[in-house]
Amino acid sequence: MRRRDLLASAALPLPAWASAAPERVLRVGTDIAEVGFDPPRVSDRTSVTINAHIFESPLTYDYLARPALLRPQTAAALPEASENFTRWVFTLQPGIFFADDPAFGGKPRELVAADYVYSIKRFFDPRIPTEHLFHFENAGILGLSELRQRALKAKTGLDYDAPVAGLRALDRYRFEIRLARPAPRFVQLFAVPGLTGALAREVVEHYDDELPAHPVGTGPFMLQRWRRGSQVRLVRNPRFREQHFDSLATDLNAEDQALLKRLQGRRLPLVDAVEVNVILEEQPRWLAFHGGEIDVLELPPTLAPAVMPGGRLAPYLAQRGVQARAQVDASVRHTFFNCEDPDIGGLQPERVALRRAIALAYDNTEELRSVFKGQGVPAQSMLVPAVYGFDATLRSAAGSGDMARARALLDTYGYRDVDRDGWREHPDGRSLTLRLAGLSDSRQRAINELWLKKMRLLGLRIVFEPGQFGELIKNSLAGTLQMWSYSWTTSQPDGDFFLALGYGPNAGQANDARLVLPAFDRAYEKQRALPDGPERLAAMRAANRLMLAYQPYLPHFHALRVDLSQPGVEGYRRHPFTRDWWRYTAKE
Template sequence: MQRRRWLQGFSALPAAGLGAAPAAPGKRLRVVVDVVETGFDPPRVSDRTSVTVNAHIFESPLTYDYLARPALLRPQTAAALPEVSSDFRRFVFTLQPGIFFADDEAFGGQPRELVAADYVYSIKRFYDPQIPSEHLHLFESAGILGLKELREAARKAGRALDYDRPVEGLRALDRYRFEVRLKEPAPRFAYLFAVPGLTGALAREVVERYGDELPAHPVGTGPFQLKQWRRGSMILLERNPRFREQRFDSEAPPDDPQAQALAARLRGRRLPLVDEVEVSVVQEEQPRWLAFHGGELDVLELPQGLAPAALPGGRLAPYLVQRGIQARRTLDASVRQTFFNCSDADIGGLTPERVALRRAICLAYDNRLELDRVFKNQGLAAQSLVVPGVYGYDASLRGEAGSGDLARARALLDIYGYRDVDGDGFREHPDGRRLTLRMAGLAGDSRQRVINELWLKQMTRLGLRIEFEMGQFGELIKNSLNGRLMMWSFAWSTSLPDADFFLALGYGPNAGQANDARFALPAFDRLYERQRQLPDGPERLADIRQAQRLMLAYAPYLAHSHALRTDLTQARVFGHQRHPFTRDWWRYTGLD
């Protein structure tokens, strides 16, 4: 799962241009990202650049069919889909023999085969109290037997996890098979094993050799390996010579001619299709666009601010068509949201007046105005946190949050006693105390400034004082996890085709991890826990819908929008297509 910055700050354009890395003898795919990477150790990262690079280096046992829609699980390093018990509490994975890690000094000059113990070790790392991770809750919610107790023992002793201590719920059965046992039924647990950022295999020798420097030394079984890295500027991947023979095999939907043509062109081709991938990190929109327009980039996610010029009326501009440039638009499995810290002294709590305050703020803010002015209508206004395309999304659900209805918002505050007591034009708490909203945001960012202006305008018209606390992305995440922010807007994207991930943002025990709002409502928690154990069907859908309604009623979050993303490719590029739940697109991208 990834926290995503939708906002760009400073430019990281190298002084010598994007093509600063030495020329490659083979085919080099040139791409650009707008978010600075943090490193390449899966448990520690959640930014989309690091997550995307990791997806090309590390491999989970399962993956998703590249073209099939809806999402379809397929084996990756596994020989087949897992054996699953009838009560959804036991999962057995069998690996393909003969898969090897990329060569590394940690292996003493010998080929190192992927074995079941590597997955056992990699999952245990999420439970190590000395490894900070936002993703632990995804394993904890499934209740892998014995791991919580193992983590607690390490935490109390103030040391690293005892990786050699066996636990009932996670063990290697033999060289190629491992077993997972759960405390509670988890019908969708296998989805976690299709996410390289959660279940990608690392070798223990590599982790122990590099220690704190591990984020700069990723070694996996995937199609690429890290060749060169200039932090915040350029990442160069090269083909992994140890990568097994993998041929393209996918089933395109019958109603998607573009995917059908792609399947026909790629069928049987050996992967990956290029020798190197050069990833430039450029945060500002204009330099990215100029580099693509000038032929320095092969693939570009169209900057939203430039969509009106490149996609007038939703169609690729004629001058781009004439150059053979192609465009493919997809609705991202992400939601941009603002959280309200429910433990904050001014805005938190579940009392009627505090709930009314948060709902009034949500009513007053205008999502469609934000989509228009900030994101140039490259998105869909959200009705809840759950995104389209995942199981449990309800297209009929309609909320009033984000409607810009100032009249109703003012009336709600009046009813619950938020009035201007001292005559300064701003409302106070019902008990007369000063009320000031504090919105966090990215420092020195042009889009953030526009968003701040929208918040200031709407809150001032509502009669609420608002101040802005600017900081860097990593600093803001740290403060959020520690409960020190009152409000902050960013986007969450998912690698799981299910509503559970977004409901987990409101689950009480996840406070300090994914539940930035620190929302804790027993009725919601019970619903969340029950739907997790139910198989897909009408009963579970009813629980998901009721859980969403509780989130809308208590307003720990304001859902803003789901991003519409457009990938532009030069005429010589083929095979590039964005999958909603995987990020290893460069595996399938080729150059004529």
Template sequence: MIQRRDLLLAAAAATGALPAGAEAPRKVLRCCYNSAEVGFDPPQVSDQTSVAVNAHIFESPLAYDALAEPARLVPQTAAALPEVSADFRRFVFTLKPGIMFADDPAFGGRPRELVAADYVYTIKRFYDPRLKTEHLYQFETARILGLSELRQRAIRSRMPFDYDAPVEGLRALDRYRFELRLAAPDPRFVHLFANAGLTGAVAREVVERYGADLMAHPVGTGPFRLRQWRRSSLIVLEKNPRFREQFFDAVAPEGDAHALAMQRHLQGKRLPVLDEVRISIIEEEQPRWLAFAGGELDTLEMPPGVAPLVLPRGRLAPHLQRRGVQARATVGASTRLSYFNFDDAQIGGYTPEKVALRRAILIAYDNAAEIRLVFKGQALPAQSLLSPSGYGYDPLLRSEMSAADPARARALLDTWGYLDRDGDGWRENPDGSPLLLRLAGVADSRQRQINELWSKQMQAIGLRIVFETGTFGELIKRALAGKLQIWSYSWSVSTPDGDFFLGMAYGPNAEQSNDARFRLAAYDRLYERQRVLPDGPERLALMQQCNRLMLAYAPYIAHWHAIRVDLTQPAVRAYRRHAFNRDWWRYADLV
């Protein structure tokens, strides 16, 4: 039976007003991810689910404008963009006063204001040897004066890291200002401060209170806080009652109809608009799609496997159009890749025969077939790791990854002595020892399809391959420990620059982002030279030289760049996933 109150609320929704004494219905957004979270301490995680959740809880001093194209830095907890010296070696950030952390028992029942010392502490945590992180290189590459030495002192003495020790390169100048000094120029250093995973402020009291259980107790200044967590199943975020007044004021670029609609809907509204976000973990494609089709989810990144059903001939299916479902396609700032572990005796090394083996594998593997058969055309072929959204990307580059050529791969293996000496159908190493490839991946139906392709294409050139599986979190731990030989995964970048992908081959980043553990002095010198240069022709030339060395030695196979299609139910408004910001629920609305 329809109640009188329901009719009143319906009428109020139509007019934008509520009857006196009536409560507005809670706005609850339901969404999902296809991989389980690891936890909610930013330095310790890199999986997409944890990173997205953290971006809504923790806040960096800067962010990217919600609508600007190309990406543009704007203040977030900072009062303005930082002061930057002419030589790009000194940076001073000034915070807005009155920004509060979410309430937590760690604060003893008192409100806790965000201050400059919190960012000093947040950055120092990455240098603590007891904290296992794969992100330290982001700061060490920037060479903040004194911090690496403080870390080494803790390692040598086997004493706890001294968070209170003063260092020249990082200090709070007063309650709201902090300063960083670098050993060398870094024109793009400020982008680290628009990434909640690197510089999202953490309070020392919270870290010390929860210790080993910190991953379950995220406390930040962001628009949401963690209300419920069922591991690998459900994450519930609720609006942070302590969140400051923030009103939407972004301006849509000319000609972007989707951005203009978002601007019109949100202009002047206080953020966040949502009361709650419920995130389900649904690993398999078909259940994710069925949950959206059945109205159990409000948003969904379209699983590639259902593309023929959802986007026949590239257009949203008529039955979805009639329901009012919306679809928006974007090329993500990501690359699907496979790495070869250079410390592995079978696949690694810099000698000509090892280079030939890796290049034969990448020439034989059919990326076009993977895009067509597994990802249903929802990707752009990659020529190198650099993604189209990053500075340094060369749209004219054509590499060996463009088209599979098994005959050429077989000839390369024959030339360098990878022959089937015992007649069992599989090639051995040039010294006659057995040759076995091991590819790691998560245990889901999509990976099984990918494994089938690898098996077929490696068999075509006489290489034996076996498959290892694990959760994403388990595979990250094994990768960091150098225990995986080959691993295929996607990596999304958080800045509009190609430096991140080039850094995946920088020697000092081995055991962090450089999963391949590639170490080549000539490459490292080129990489270091391009890092200190401002954007321009000289830097671009060095970036291209780095890219050519990566293509020559083949520490990675670049497979493709994802085309992401976001589906939303009719009630969803202002949902726009940003290529570099991860806090898109800050802006979303339901009507």
């Protein structure tokens, strides 16, 4: 109760300039409840997107350029890389300030290099639960893992003041990172606010456990009100620097050329406030958009046949001036199999055969058609389109719905109905039950029905374990879930992120499947150290084949995202790798 009261009191008065003209409010609908606003602690889509508008990383991506083009955000320029990509130096722009907050004692607080040093160190603090540590730990920042181990051994928090060789502020505006091994694409982490957004130490220490309710950053917006699981209201940050829309993109289609012409040079952000409305069920969310209560919405897949018949916006919506933009997302919906689970885990041939049989029996095409109404592209592996390393020619049998092969595989490895109760047992006669976790909404119920149908045909008993998203993440990190279906979306234009889902040292973080396979780890480490080119691509494909062979994951599909916007909304579009779309969205 104390926490809810504190959140309710977080409303701040509107700044004086907001009363000079009617407030331009962008109203957004989302289907996922936010968890909180401390970047290391969250990975749900809603929290990550909101954080991207509050916290800023040194770099970003050009809003219109495709393929992705890195550009400075709070940095003065792109970083200096040297010593075979093991040394990186970032230089910040002076005169960037955090939003005002009581933690600063009534004084303006400038962003400095030490803020990025501190913010990165937080991922290594054992007191902060995070599934994102692997991004930095795998890169081998000199001294930080050892600092974390000392804190773990002493059962204390991280000593933030202890110097480490791999991360330090060189002066007020420059910081240096040194790595144990070459990491040519390490720079991409610094365009992800959820990983390298700057927090001020005073704010973290002032709010302590209540920090997720008090995000304070240098971004274009700040939190005004939070009604948990219902609405988040952001307002323009009065301290936000003078930033104007521009793009270096050269190969633009006619629509983007027109948008660039309309927005070029306009001061950001283009709206005064953003209201994020959490509406979990699809029909009420659609009705809110249809009735004009929200301005932008990702089209619920089940409504696609009525709203986008034949892939085109329905005439009655087009006549109203509604706009639709569709693109294949840099994401993959998948099911992980816990490789430590006593029933489906392990690297023994019969356990690998069990996972592969389950994957063979499931039908991605039927799932896309019946549950997601065709709003996606069947996935052949965990690597997604638009990232380096994606192989458009790859074809996998996983998710093919090949029941005959799946049954034959189980028969071969001794999974038979020994007690004649209608369900297969383990080869040693022990009972076998699959457990699939998921949300409790209508979409998940439809997915569960498909799983039940396919596993019955295969002769495997399956039960379902519903839970809230935050609870499911917590249980996944703890290794207590056997199977869970959800989506991973990347913020980096490189396939390393998806291969990292199978890397042994990442078990308990992003490696939800807890796969530990030395041959895969060697292939993963090899590709990570190589510059882009044929040798790296060969190593990436070798790692990808091993992931498919041992089946820690069943890839389902890459989502087709359709973003709808009301008349008067301009510039709203989904960048594949950034999340701060509202910065560039105008509402007339």
